[in-house]
Amino acid sequence: MFSRTWQRLSSVVLGVLTVPTALAEWDGNMTRGVTEVSQSIFELHMLIFWICVWIGVAVFGVMFYSIFKHRKSKGAVASKFHESLSLEILWTAIPTVILIAMAVPATSTLIKMYDTTNADVDIKITGHQWKWQYDYLGEDVGFFSNLSTTKDEIYNRTEKGENYLEEVDKHVVVPTGQKIRFLITSNDVIHAWWVPDIAVKKDAIPGYINESWALIPEGEEGLYRGKCAELCGIQHGFMPIVLEAVTADEYQVWLGDQRAGKVAEAAAALGDFSFDDLMTEGAEVYVRNCAACHGSEGQGMGSVFPALAGSPIAINDMAGHIDILINGKPGTAMQSFSAQLTDVEIAAVITYERNAWGNDTGEMATPQMIIDAKK
Secondary structure (H helix, E strand, O other): OHHHHHHHHHHHHHHHHOOHHHHHHOOOOOOOOOOHHHHHHHHHHHHHHHHHHHHHHHHHHHHHHHHHHOOHHHOOOOOOOOOOHHHHHHHHHHHHHHHHHHHHHHHHHHHHHOOOOOOOEEEEEEEEOOEEEEEEOOOOEEEEEOEOOOHHHHOOOOOOOOOOOOOEOOOEEEEOOOEEEEEEEEOOOOEEEEEHHHOEEEEEOEOOOEEEEEEOOOOOOEEEEEEEOOOOOOOHHHOEEEEEEEOHHHHHHHHHHHHHHHHHHHHHOOOOOOHHHHHHHHHHHHHHHOHHHHOOOOOOEOOOEOOOOOOHHHHOOHHHHHHHHHHOOOOOOOOOOOOOOOHHHHHHHHHHHOOOOOOOOOOOOOHHHHHHHHO
16 A cells, blocks of 8 residues: 555656656746836845745754653753743844844835836726726827627637737837836725736725836836736636837837827718618627626626616617717726727617617617717
8 A cells, every 4th residue: 555655646746757848847946027116025025035935944953853862761851940031132133133134125125116206108908898998198099909709718618829818909019228117096895906027916995006017127028917816706817018129210100190090980880871880889899898787688686787688778779879879887897998999880780789689679879979078
């Protein structure tokens, strides 16, 4: 029995040691990161870790030595004393010195972490159930970032992609070599914006603004992935973060493209759209933004997320349907989509909801109707 157990254990150990992919996936330490602050945090972590290791070795070493050296079988007799001033001074002085040695680098690192002054770029981050909103302050650029993993992948109808649950439709783009200040808040419940590679992890709390910052060195351009680190509801795992670091020149080009895109969207809303165009666009918008709550077939999810199939608002009340998409419904989980979707997208999804799943009203909402309702 004993030899069989050792054989099984040896097989497991040998299997792990001979499978490189298994070792590659096993990362037991924290992320070193690419910023100066993230590396300072990593070095501080390792310093404290080894201090704790040596304290453990020393304490348990003394314990095991004492147990072995002064065991009863050798005739050892325990000493009897009430107190020792020298010993009390010693076991007070040594931890004090250790704590001071730990506090000096820790304080220096904390001061760096909380110094958000003299930022070159200010980005306001707002958590929503379940997506992130980014506003580049002073740049007239803002957008929502949504999970782009398909429902087919999530529900195992197709093979999962390389970045399963880690890819979004729009990246938050930042320049390298410049200090970026993040202003983090929430529109509903507590979220947490966390990107390990830049050592930023801050709670997004409704009614409060938390600050953090990062400076990604030049030459470290690339994608850095993160996620919501606070349990925020049923789709907590569906709101990843993708931060794209680019050169300063590329960043300016990107800002220009974002502004031009905004102008193009406004112009597009004044164009003519057929019923079929809006239905096709509306189906895509619904899957991306509405299906998680109202169901893939408009069937709803209990009393919290009502059905749209056969719903009075989706069959009869066009004005109410437009209003609830633009302004949301206070006191419920229905949020405003005025800033999240373009006028064309709102018109398209309303058209789709009024004609899908047997609703068949034949009615079409136009982008101009959305523009007029927003005035």
